[in-house]
Amino acid sequence: MAQVSMTKKRPKHLDLMKIRLPLPGIVSILHRVSGAALFLIGIPFLLAVMNCSLANQDGFDRWKASIGNPLVKVILIGFLWAYLHHFFAGLRYLALDLHKGIDLPTARLTSKLVLIASIALTLILGAWLW
Amino acid sequence: MVKRVVVGAHYGLRDWLAQRVTAVVMVVFTIIFVAALIRHSPMGYGEWKALFTHGAMRVLTLLFFLSLFYHAWIGVRDILMDYIQPTGIRLFLEVLVILALVGYGIWTISILWSA
Numbered sequence: 342m343a344q345v346s347m348t349k350k351r352p353k354h355l356d357l358m359k360i361r362l363p364l365p366g367i368v369s370i371l372h373r374v375s376g377a378a379l380f381l382i383g384i385p386f387l388l389a390v391m392n393c394s395l396a397n398q399d400g401f402d403r404w405k406a407s408i409g410n411p412l413v414k415v416i417l418i419g420f421l422w423a424y425l426h427h428f429f430a431g432l433r434y435l436a437l438d439l440h441k442g443i444d445l446p447t448a449r450l451t452s453k454l455v456l457i458a459s460i461a462l463t464l465i466l467g468a469w470l471w
Numbered sequence: 472m473v474k475r476v477v478v479g480a481h482y483g484l485r486d487w488l489a490q491r492v493t494a495v496v497m498v499v500f501t502i503i504f505v506a507a508l509i510r511h512s513p514m515g516y517g518e519w520k521a522l523f524t525h526g527a528m529r530v531l532t533l534l535f536f537l538s539l540f541y542h543a544w545i546g547v548r549d550i551l552m553d554y555i556q557p558t559g560i561r562l563f564l565e566v567l568v569i570l571a572l573v574g575y576g577i578w579t580i581s582i583l584w585s586a
Contacts (some may be wrong), residue, residue: 377550380543380568388578394516395523395586401516428501431494438491 368452372430375423383420408470418467426459490545493538500535520586529583536579540572 362370393400407413433451436442442451507528511518523532547568555561 373546373550376543376546380547384539384543384575388575388582391523392578392582395520395582398516401519428498432498435491435494 364449364452364456368430368433368455371426371456372434375427375430378423379420379427383423386416386420414467414471417470418463421466422459422463425462426455429455429459486545489541493542496538497535497542500531500538503531504535523583523586533579533583537576540576544568544572 390404394404395401408417433442433455436451437448442448507522508514511522514522523529548565551561551564551568555564
């Protein structure tokens with residue numbers, strides 16, 4: 342019997358274009374992607390902003406003026422989404438660790454909520470920032 | 472014969488827990504920070520600076536950043552373990568990440584205490 346299941350052909354492909362991730366899988370990979378982006382660019386950017394804006398009045402004004410630049414705004418909104426997605430997906434994982442919401446329908450629902458909440462909040466704050 | 476149970480290097484549980492504790496610290500700080508932003512909005516340089524030089528907030532901010540760096544270390548190390556197979560390259564990248572994070576830590580202290 343064991344032999345049968347070992348040799349059973351299972352669909353296996355690692356073609357990124359063919360892989361169809363379920364919703365919790367999408368939340369998971371976005372958690373990783375947003376985390377990597379926050380580490381690679383987010384942290385040095387955040388520290389540079391802190392450094393400039395806290396140093397003196399001139400640095401604060403320069404930073405405030407640079408927010409007016411649409412390109413800076415788009416980058417900020419991008420990081421806002423990365424932070425919010427990582428934040429909400431992280432809260433979901435903390436709940437899962439406590440065995441809250443681990444049945445499939447709830448897990449699917451909460452992953453949908455994570456995606457919607459982070460995008461909606463990014464759009465609202467982004468519109469307000471603009 | 473010595474009875475031995477092979478259970479790995481033992482840093483797994485500690486890091487797993489640290490990942491979650493640091494996450495909770497950052498959640499709490501984020502809420503405090505956003506509340507302060509809303510309360511003092513719109514913010515000028517004086518208020519912005521006062522926010523971070525206030526004794527408790529300065530320490531909380533440092534705690535947030537230290538949590539962030541430890542959290543980032545565990546996360547990035549996990550990513551490297553998953554995708555970078557050659558040990559030499561992985562170790563090299565891990566050292567780069569550690570150096571960057573330690574550097575960021577020193578930079579954070581210097582920003583917060585010179586403000």
